[in-house]
Amino acid sequence: MKITGKHLFLLKKLNIGVYDRLKTEFLFHSNRLEGSMFSKEEIMKLTIEKRVIGSHKLNDIIEIANSIEVFDFIAKIYNEQLSEKLLKEFHGILLNNSLNVFDSKLAGTYRAMPARLRKVELELSSPETIHFDMELLLQEYNEVKMDTRKIAEFHSKFEKIHPFHDGNGRVGRFIILKQCLDNDVDLIVVHSEYEKEYKDALYIAQTGNGIDTLVNIFEKSQRRFEKTIRKMMKNLDIYN
Template identity: 25%
Template sequence: MSIQEQLKQILAEAKWSQDDLAHRLDVAPKTLSFWITGKTEPRDKHLKRIQDIYFDIVGRTEVDRVYLDDLKKKAEATHLDLKELLNNEELLKIATLYLTYHTNNIEGSTMTIDDVATVLDDENAVIANKSYREQAEARNHRTAFLFLLDQLKIEGKNFKWSSGLILETHKRLMNSLLDDAGNYRKYGVRVLGSSIARANHISVPQKIDDLVAYMNTPTDDIIERLAKTHAIFELIHPFGDGNGRTGRLIMFTQAMQYGIVPPLVLKERKRAYYKYLENADKTENYDLLSMFIAESVLSTDKLLR
């Protein structure tokens, strides 16, 4: 793929303007425009940066084991204590805002980060050019997120995952948006753009129980635990709607449970994220998804610090 094609695909997938991408490449917008049209070619240092951004956005097909192990060590060396998060009002506000904004945008919300901040800051605020559903999704997501953190705080070291906890999380997330919020689906589903079949609805309760049992076992590989849990949960697809958001909330809380900085899945990386999930579901190899989660932990650490 030519550099021109890579640049165009970055813009299309990340939904950035040329000014946004130029800023990330530390070049003038006019220079970027010349690269896109083929009037000039980037120098080596910019070629490397373009390819790095391209793989971040579109995704890789393989990962070097040494690189992955080093990345996982760095991610697992981060630290965010639950008390620190809950006792720091500004830190909690930022974490809630960015998690809510990105996770809902991945699912198609058109709300800007300022829109999300407005509805989270004021329960009575109504944004005229945004749907009721989008605004309710933002408030519901915060409710579900704080519910999980509260459960983690109450139980402390005795915290255990359960199917009931997952159902209660989904109930809060999809309150007033889904008739069967907080209940497993009783029908088949297909995921748009995926060729992989989801679990038969009859088997969902048992599969979730099996997953919960796995989540509650000790591990020496936190990043792979997050990756495998997330991939299996999304493959089961236990609910009629809200599976992605519930799964990302579980992953965030799992990270907090282990005391590391939680991974924030950025909306700009949606293409890579789905690619790695699909790969994990097809191959039962979690290396690429683990790489993505470790990278997301490190990017969240930069954001929060």
């Protein structure tokens, strides 16, 4: 089921629970891909009651709380085009008040040091070219109608630029969310069970071996999330 940015904004205003369930589903899988141990129930409690249940490190709680805020921010600015300023805002909110001094100090800024990914050989953008690379990337894709394939292409290129010192995966998936909302594309919520397939597919694309594998993961995730959405939307016509 396609949901536009305006639909998400209205669902938030309606305050009937569907918005919070959509948000919880997205945040659970996106953060689980980065090692979060928060369950869906625990994220929902934090979202609705501002209450933490379970045993979690303080910084993990901060990260989930910040992720909730980024999602809400995206619902609010549904009519704004992607820009470097907007992406830096995503990152600034995501790492705000982190207990990691580097995360807190560098929130909302491009990295100033070279970076390498663990376990893979991949040449990322140098600090000197990040702004230029991001500017070109946004210009290239903001000028076209996005579909699942183009979103996969953008995601692969964004993650290879790796503009931030940390949080690139989560910011990248928030970008995917906004691109789906902006372009009337079935929501792409990469299921946490596809973690290895997803990361392998990213590497394949980033090493010049084709985007098809990543597109397949996104399409598989769309079909799986479609079933989840239909259960949420049962007896609710969001278009009315």
